[in-house]
Amino acid sequence: MADxxxxxxxxxxxAGRAMTAGHSWPNLFATRGVxxxxxxxxxxxxxxxxxxxxxxxxxxxxxxxxxxxxGVSAGELGQLPQWSIPGHQxxxxxxxxxxxxxxxxxxxxxATEEQPWFNVGASxxxxxxxxxxxxxxxxxxxxxxxxxxxxxxxxDHFVARMRGLKGKGVEGSDxxxxxxxxxxxxxxLDLVVPGGFFRLIVTDxxxxxGPKRSYTxxxxxxxxxxxxxxxxxxxxxxxxxxxxFRLASGGQATGA
Amino acid sequence: MAGxxxxxxxxxxxxxxxxxxTVGPDRLGEAKVIRSDEAAAARFKTLVPGQVTDFTxxxxxxxxxxxxxAVESAEPPFVKISDFIQxxxxxxxxxxxxxxxxxxxxxxxxxxxxxxxxxFGTRLVPPSSWGNWGRRIQQTMATDDDKHGGVLNVTMKExxxxxxxxGARHVTVAADVASNxxxxxxxxDHFQAPADSSLPAALEPDELARRRTNVILRxxxxxxxxxxxxxxxxxxEVVNG
Numbered sequence: 308m309a310d311x312x313x314x315x316x317x318x319x320x321x322a323g324r325a326m327t328a329g330h331s332w333p334n335l336f337a338t339r340g341v342x343x344x345x346x347x348x349x350x351x352x353x354x355x356x357x358x359x360x361x362x363x364x365x366x367x368x369x370x371x372x373x374x375x376x377x378g379v380s381a382g383e384l385g386q387l388p389q390w391s392i393p394g395h396q397x398x399x400x401x402x403x404x405x406x407x408x409x410x411x412x413x414x415x416x417x418a419t420e421e422q423p424w425f426n427v428g429a430s431x432x433x434x435x436x437x438x439x440x441x442x443x444x445x446x447x448x449x450x451x452x453x454x455x456x457x458x459x460x461x462x463d464h465f466v467a468r469m470r471g472l473k474g475k476g477v478e479g480s481d482x483x484x485x486x487x488x489x490x491x492x493x494x495x496l497d498l499v500v501p502g503g504f505f506r507l508i509v510t511d512x513x514x515x516x517g518p519k520r521s522y523t524x525x526x527x528x529x530x531x532x533x534x535x536x537x538x539x540x541x542x543x544x545x546x547x548x549x550x551x552f553r554l555a556s557g558g559q560a561t562g563a
Numbered sequence: 564m565a566g567x568x569x570x571x572x573x574x575x576x577x578x579x580x581x582x583x584x585t586v587g588p589d590r591l592g593e594a595k596v597i598r599s600d601e602a603a604a605a606r607f608k609t610l611v612p613g614q615v616t617d618f619t620x621x622x623x624x625x626x627x628x629x630x631x632x633a634v635e636s637a638e639p640p641f642v643k644i645s646d647f648i649q650x651x652x653x654x655x656x657x658x659x660x661x662x663x664x665x666x667x668x669x670x671x672x673x674x675x676x677x678x679x680x681x682x683f684g685t686r687l688v689p690p691s692s693w694g695n696w697g698r699r700i701q702q703t704m705a706t707d708d709d710k711h712g713g714v715l716n717v718t719m720k721e722x723x724x725x726x727x728x729x730g731a732r733h734v735t736v737a738a739d740v741a742s743n744x745x746x747x748x749x750x751x752d753h754f755q756a757p758a759d760s761s762l763p764a765a766l767e768p769d770e771l772a773r774r775r776t777n778v779i780l781r782x783x784x785x786x787x788x789x790x791x792x793x794x795x796x797x798x799x800e801v802v803n804g
Contacts, residue, residue: 446569449639454788472788494598506640528646529596531653561576561665562733562751 450521451477451509455484457501463488465499469507490525498527565683566672566746566802573668573791574635575644577652577779579661580772583616583627586651596650623647632659645787649780660772661779666752666787668794672736672802677743681713684746686804687736688714714738730754732794734801748801750794754782 451474459466464485471477486507491499498505505527512520587610592602601620608624609617616627623636623644632652634644652659674680681704690697690704690713703711714736721732733751756775766774 447571447637447639452640454642473792494600506642508640510639526640526643528642529650530646531650561578561663561753562667562735562749 446513448511448513449508450474450511453477453482453484453507455505455507457499457503457505458483460499460501467505474509486525490523491527495527498529504528504530565679565686565804566674568670568748568798568802569673570637570671571668571795572635572637572670573641573644573666574633575648575783575787576665576667577632577648577661578630578663578665579632579659579776581627581629581632581659582613582656583611583629584613585655586616586625586627586632588618588620590655591651594650594654596647596655632661641791642787645783649784652776652780659776661776662756664754664779664783666754666783666790666794667749668791668798669747669749670798671739672746672748674744674746680744680746683802684714684738687801688717690714727754732797734797736801748798750798752790752794754779754786 452472453469454472455467455469457465457467464487467484469482469484471480505525507525509523588602588605591597592599605618605620607618609615622638623634626633636644690701700712716737718733718735724730731753735749737747739745756779
């Protein structure tokens, strides 16, 4: 009996990253049983393919899938049912270690241009899958955040008043800052007007491999266009129901 | 530290009555809720006219059904979620009726080893409190580091909330069935719209719905940042003990 104790597949962090038109990288492939060759045709190296046409991100046969020589697209991946890994069966795992550094570390191997893929024997596949992180996306941490509005605009910068929301020595502090226009995305330049609200954040990005990176970004806010009448009405209603926010203990759950 | 919080995601979920047809990327772009380049690049996952609108914008995923309006993002600043919802509902969905809202943070908890994960799980829910059966589970944890039982899912609820007369916060920690060195934590800040009896009497149903919606949107505008900070603190403290 297959071991299907809820080992669900996990999201492919590279889904949508185009490799060739219309196709994307699954993060790893496994095929059932003895490795068949060729597992992927030369036309699209790296895209899983088996003669049986049953390759999925984790090689679980879902029946009747024939990806031909084209591999599997992100859209096809999204249509696959939740899969599980029958742990007792023989599996051959192939992956590109530059996209899966944790697997590379587990195997003590490093991908090269000549051999970017590893064909792992059936043993340990189950264990590796269980130990593998779900995603290899870099960890992102906001180390400081300010809420601000534009006071004055000049050609290459704008002057802003900001209040610190998050970060050591930042939270609760009021600042005046000159912010270069180069930090504003071109598509948001029409929002840089006196009174325009924005957030300034400092972010640390910690890739699984490689050094930490810090960067600053400005995000202009797209807020509802309230009229004075809206605001007056809201104020009136707020007074009326000041004590009305009686949050029932029941109600429908709103957890993610 | 017991574990490391990674892969932060924020999700805001509104419950009520919505029209999924009114929030397609094109209309959001025209109303400047999103940028025109975002609207052009939006990717639909599901579109069932009148029933479901589900698409990604790069920085977020938007799912709207007749009863749910959810926006999720892993890309800070998360205030974009709050702005998106307020502007979309105020300007494109004036007939929407919102009865409840959840501000949610989710993380992966990364542990250095399966043993560290087990220590975390047994701290939250000691198997020994579950009688002989639980003690047997605890024994297998000590003898088999690869396959053993343990807590799968635990939820703690805070109620009442100090700054409101109701509402609730829930923290759920769930085992990660795909990995023995990680777990998931979801922290939920739940807001419930005022009961009809709390609103001025003799209002028409439409006006009641509008006022309930305004209360929720106002809470979103005013409490979003504070809620997120608090939820992050709660998650950190749950993990660190």
